[in-house]
Amino acid sequence: MKSLTIADKNLRLFFRDRMGLFWTFAFPLLLIMVFSLAFSGRGSVRINILAVQQDNGQLANTYISVLENVFNIEKLENVAEAEARVLDGKDVGVLIVPSGFSAGAENARFIYDETRGELATTAVQIVEGVTQQFFGMGAPITTESVRGGYKEWNAAQQYVPGMGIMMILMVGGIGASTRIVLERKTGTFKRNLLTPISKPSFLGGELLSGFAIGCMQTMVFFGVGILVFGMPVAGSYLLLALISAIVIVFGVGLGLLISTFARSPDAASGAVQAFTFPAAALGGLWFPIEIMPGFMQSVARIFPTTHAMNAFQDVIVRGKGLLDIVPSLAVLAGFALFFLILGFLLFKWKE
Amino acid sequence: MSIVETRSLSKMFDGRKAVNNMNLTIEEGELFGLLGPNGAGKSTTVAMLSTILPPTEGTAIVGGYDIKKQPKEVRQIIGVVTQEAGVYDDLTAAENLAYFGKLQGVEGKKLRKWIDELLVMVQIKDRANDRVKTFSGGMKRRLNLAVGLVHMPKVLFLDEPTTGFDPQARLAVWEIIKRFQSKGVTILLTTHYMDEADYLCDRVAVMDNGKIIALDKPDALKHSMGKLETIELKAVKVPRKLMVELKKLRGVKKVVRSPEGLRLFTPSADSVLSQVVRAVTDVGVSIDSLHIAQPTLEDVFIKLTGKTLRD
Numbered sequence: 124m125k126s127l128t129i130a131d132k133n134l135r136l137f138f139r140d141r142m143g144l145f146w147t148f149a150f151p152l153l154l155i156m157v158f159s160l161a162f163s164g165r166g167s168v169r170i171n172i173l174a175v176q177q178d179n180g181q182l183a184n185t186y187i188s189v190l191e192n193v194f195n196i197e198k199l200e201n202v203a204e205a206e207a208r209v210l211d212g213k214d215v216g217v218l219i220v221p222s223g224f225s226a227g228a229e230n231a232r233f234i235y236d237e238t239r240g241e242l243a244t245t246a247v248q249i250v251e252g253v254t255q256q257f258f259g260m261g262a263p264i265t266t267e268s269v270r271g272g273y274k275e276w277n278a279a280q281q282y283v284p285g286m287g288i289m290m291i292l293m294v295g296g297i298g299a300s301t302r303i304v305l306e307r308k309t310g311t312f313k314r315n316l317l318t319p320i321s322k323p324s325f326l327g328g329e330l331l332s333g334f335a336i337g338c339m340q341t342m343v344f345f346g347v348g349i350l351v352f353g354m355p356v357a358g359s360y361l362l363l364a365l366i367s368a369i370v371i372v373f374g375v376g377l378g379l380l381i382s383t384f385a386r387s388p389d390a391a392s393g394a395v396q397a398f399t400f401p402a403a404a405l406g407g408l409w410f411p412i413e414i415m416p417g418f419m420q421s422v423a424r425i426f427p428t429t430h431a432m433n434a435f436q437d438v439i440v441r442g443k444g445l446l447d448i449v450p451s452l453a454v455l456a457g458f459a460l461f462f463l464i465l466g467f468l469l470f471k472w473k474e
Numbered sequence: 475m476s477i478v479e480t481r482s483l484s485k486m487f488d489g490r491k492a493v494n495n496m497n498l499t500i501e502e503g504e505l506f507g508l509l510g511p512n513g514a515g516k517s518t519t520v521a522m523l524s525t526i527l528p529p530t531e532g533t534a535i536v537g538g539y540d541i542k543k544q545p546k547e548v549r550q551i552i553g554v555v556t557q558e559a560g561v562y563d564d565l566t567a568a569e570n571l572a573y574f575g576k577l578q579g580v581e582g583k584k585l586r587k588w589i590d591e592l593l594v595m596v597q598i599k600d601r602a603n604d605r606v607k608t609f610s611g612g613m614k615r616r617l618n619l620a621v622g623l624v625h626m627p628k629v630l631f632l633d634e635p636t637t638g639f640d641p642q643a644r645l646a647v648w649e650i651i652k653r654f655q656s657k658g659v660t661i662l663l664t665t666h667y668m669d670e671a672d673y674l675c676d677r678v679a680v681m682d683n684g685k686i687i688a689l690d691k692p693d694a695l696k697h698s699m700g701k702l703e704t705i706e707l708k709a710v711k712v713p714r715k716l717m718v719e720l721k722k723l724r725g726v727k728k729v730v731r732s733p734e735g736l737r738l739f740t741p742s743a744d745s746v747l748s749q750v751v752r753a754v755t756d757v758g759v760s761i762d763s764l765h766i767a768q769p770t771l772e773d774v775f776i777k778l779t780g781k782t783l784r785d
Contacts, residue, residue, distance in 0.1 A: 128576040132565065139564045139605075310560030314621065316526050317556075318577040319549040474526060 125320045129328020130335065133302065137336060143298070147336065148343050151290035155282050155344065155352075170246050171195045173205045173217035180225025187220065189257055193249055209236050210269055215246050230263040237268040245357075245440045280355070283348030284435035285408035288370055288428055289399060291340050295333050295374020296381065296395035303329065303382035304391045313474055322472035330375050330463075337371030357442030365445075366434045369452065373427060373459035379466030402428040427458035477502040477629055477660050478523065482532035485518050485684075492518045494684035495532070500629075500662060505655045507675030508664040509771060511781075515684040516664035517557070520633045523662070524554045537628050550579070553627035553659075557634045559614040560621075563607035567598055567617050570606060571624050578625030585624075592620040596650055612643045619650060623659070630654060632663045636670060648674060668771035678771065682779050692771060699769040699777060702727060703743040705750060708762040709735040719753045726750075730776050735762070737776065 137143060174196045176187055190196060197214075199205045205217040216235035223229040233250045235243045247266055254262040306312035315325060345363065348354040356363065377395060385391035403409060405419065406428025423429045434451035437443040478500035485493040493515040500506045508516045521527035523534055525545035533540055539547040561570045571589045575581075580588070593599040596616040598609075606614060615635070622630055632651065636644040644667075651674055655661055665671050671678045672692045680688040680695070688695055712735055720729045720738060725746040728739040740746050743766040754761055776782060 125577055128573060132562070132569075132573050135569065136562065136564050309563075310556060310558035311562055312560075313526065313556060313558075314560035314574065315577065317524055317549060317552075317554045318574060319546045319579070320577050321546075 125324040126327030126331055129315075129320075129325060130331035133328060133332030134335060136302070137298070137332065147290075147294045147298075147340060151286050151340070151344060152347055154286045154290070155279075155348065170242065170249070171197065171214060172246060172250075173208060173214050174198050175200065175202050175205050175217060175219045177202075177222045178220050178224040178229075182225035183220050186224075186231070186254075186257060187218075190218065190250070190253055193253060194246075206234060206269070209234055215242050216250075218250065224263065227263070230265050233264060233266045235266065235268055242440075243268075248441055279348050279352035280436070280439050281411060283344055283352065283354050284432060284439060285403075287341065287344040287348075287367075288406075288431050288435070289403040289408050290344075291337050291367070291370050292374040292377060292399050292402075292428075293395060294340060295337050295371055296378040296399065297392045298336065299329050299333050299375050299378025300381040300385055300391035300395060301378075301388040303379075304385050304388050307474075308387075316472070316474065322467075322470065325472070326379065326467055326470060329379065330372070333375035333378065334368075334371050337367070337374060341367040341371070354439070356439050358438035358444070362438045362445060362448065363435070366431060366438065366448070366452065366455070369455050369459050370431050373431075373455065373462060376459055376462030376464075376466050379470065380462050381466075383466060383469040383471070402426045405429070407432045427455050430454040430458075475502050476500060478506075478534065478536050478662065480519075480523075480532065480534040483519070483522060483529055483534050484531040485515075485522060485527065486530040491684045493522070493529075496684075496686060498679055498686060498689065500660060502628075502660055503655075503658055504676045505651070505661045505663065505674055507671040507678040508662065508681055509666070509668060509671040509678050509775070510664075510681035511666055511775075514666075514681040516666075516681055517633050518684075519681075520554070520631045520662065520664055524552055524631055525549055550625075551628045553622035553625065553630045555619050555622035555630070555632045555635055557637060559611075559618040561606050561614060561617055564605055566603045566605055567593065567609070567620075568602045570617065571620060574621050575624040580625050588624065588626065592623060595653055596620045597646065612639065612646075615639070615643075616647065616650070619647065623654060627659065629660045629662065632661060634664055634666070636665070636667065644670070668775070672771050680771070680775055680778065682775075687778050688774065695771060695774045696769045699739075699773055701741050702739045702769060702773075702777075703741070704767045704769055704773055705738040705740065705743050705747065705764065706732070706734070706767055707736045707738065707750070707754065707764050709754070709759050710762065712736055712759060713757060716754060716757045716759055719757065720750060723749050723753065728777070730780065730782065732782055737773070737782075739773070739777070 172194045174187060176183060176198060187196065202219055208214045209217050216233055219232045219234065221229040224231055233247065235247055237243055251264060251266070254264040349356065377398065381391050381394045385394055405423045406426040407423060408428055430451040434448045434455065437448045437451065476499040480496045480498050483493060483496040484491060496519065508519060510516055518527065522529050523536060523541060525541050525548050529542065533542045536548045537551040541548050565573065568589055571592060572585060575585045575589065593602050596619055598613055598616060601609065601613065606617065609617065619635065635651070636647050639647065648670070651661065663674060675692060677690065678692050678695060679686045712731065717729050717736070720726055723746055725740050725742060726738055730737050738750065751764070772782060
């Protein structure tokens with residue numbers, strides 16, 4: 124109950140800080156917009172693939188038309204030309220439907236550019252999924268990877284969760300840490316100490332208000348991503364909410380921990396940024412992790428941001444379920460709890 | 475019946491005793507003053523009594539609760555007004571009071587009614603819904619007073635409530651404190667203003683270097699000066715030579731520097747006044763003003779310690 128009172132006070136203070144509102148909502152949206160537009164090669168969020176249809180049987184025609192519901196398919200006559208375009212990085216993959224496909228004599232082939240990372244994996248999964256749905260088990264499809272070079276990807280799917288994670292961590296971390304440091308400096312912390320509340324009540328209030336602000340951010344970022352940028356979400360919205368919740372707790376825990384050693388609001392803000400920016404850059408929040416050198420990709424695994432981004436992309440891009448993202452969630456939740464508990468233990472409930 | 479009782483209460487900071495073996499009792503409904511210069515240990519005493527600073531030795535019982543063993547219970551029955559205005563600048567005056575009232579466990583209509591009364595009492599009712607950042611320093615401090623009372627505490631600790639105030643603002647706060655006391659609240663007031671302690675307090679403990687060096691009613695303390703009268707001499711520059719000459723005069727018992735000039739203690743001010751004027755003019759000091767006064771609590775402090783409250 125006391126935590127609710129403290130959270131209510133924090134939220135009132137938060138909504139009266141216009142600059143804070145700008146950094147919390149408007150600035151991240153600006154980042155999402157700038158990055159999404161800058162790195163977006165097309166307005167459509169549907170994946171473009173090529174198709175070479177060498178079988179004109181009814182089954183082949185129906186199969187291609189089903190795939191056209193999911194992909195933007197450009198049909199070519201020549202397999203070599205199609206393969207060259209994939210190798211050039213112009214297209215993520217090509218579906219070849221050979222003669223004899225309708226008669227059941229030949230399998231379709233999906234040749235994809237593995238260097239396109241998320242996009243390629245998504246395309247393969249969709250092709251396999253649709254084919255399996257169409258034909259059932261033992262679907263007549265084989266996949267082959269080639270190494271090309273990608274030049275475009277689905278920008279909103281990268282930048283909505285990417286900038287979202289970064290700004291939730293920044294706002295959660297800076298919000299909690301600077302508020303606590305300021306309270307200590309201005310004497311309001313002493314005032315709170317003089318009331319019969321406990322340390323868990325006070326920190327519970329911080330967590331609750333930080334969580335509420337993080338939830339608002341999540342709704343704004345994903346809302347704008349989906350409604351304005353047309354970002355497709357292949358998986359469950361509930362899973363997006365679950366991942367977001369853990370990221371928010373992580374951000375508040377980070378702020379709490381930093382408040383235990385920062386002596387000024389500037390120092391607290393600087394410490395949060397010193398953690399968040401490298402974690403964002405190396406965790407694949409700014410650019411897909413696949414474009415980094417191999418050893419850097421290994422380094423990235425130590426950052427909770429990498430696991431948060433993986434979980435988001437698994438749900439948004441690959442449509443994976445809870446069981447599939449449990450490993451990423453476990454690492455992320457581990458970091459969140461570690462920061463939160465350490466911050467709680469180190470927090471001094473005295474002047 | 476005593477409501478505050480300290481038992482050998484002590485606090486050490488880096489080997490220095492900020493509060494040294496303090497034993498005192500404050501009666502229910504009393505307005506008790508701790509008078510002393512900066513660094514005497516007054517605020518340290520309040521911090522210990524309000525449970526935010528653990529004593530090094532000894533303890534205290536506040537409202538029947540031990541400050542070491544039952545800090546939460548103690549905080550439920552005390553109100554504290556700190557030197558700094560610990561209020562949220564971006565909340566309104568009413569919101570600040572509601573916030574701290576709720577943390578103290580007061581809710582609903584009872585809280586709203588009491589907040590209204592408090593806002594009237596501290597004379598900021600018309601600004602109740604304005605953000606505190608638009609308030610003057612005096613208004614903030616008055617709100618701070620109200621925050622200390624928002625849960626209707628049994629005991630109120632006022633730590634230097636008028637430090638830095640102009641005379642008019644101090645008078646306003648004194649009246650508020652008197653009104654608090656009339657509601658039956660026991661008040662412990664720390665101050666280094668002798669006139670404040672004299673005007674407000676039922677009893678005063680004079681503190682210096684962490685120790686209580688005198689404790690009585692203000693009048694009784696002043697009477698302890700005996701029949702000494704005080705000559706206050708205001709002058710811009712007082713050379714050491716003048717102090718030496720004045721001490722040599724028959725009938726002058728003590729000479730001390732004051733912020734405005736000098737204070738002389740004598741059994742008969744009238745009989746030494748002309749000699750004092752001569753001695754001052756002989757050393758070439760021009761007198762701004764000279765008058766005979768009755769002993770004050772500051773004189774008591776000077777008598778006991780040989781220094782002024784502002785030394």
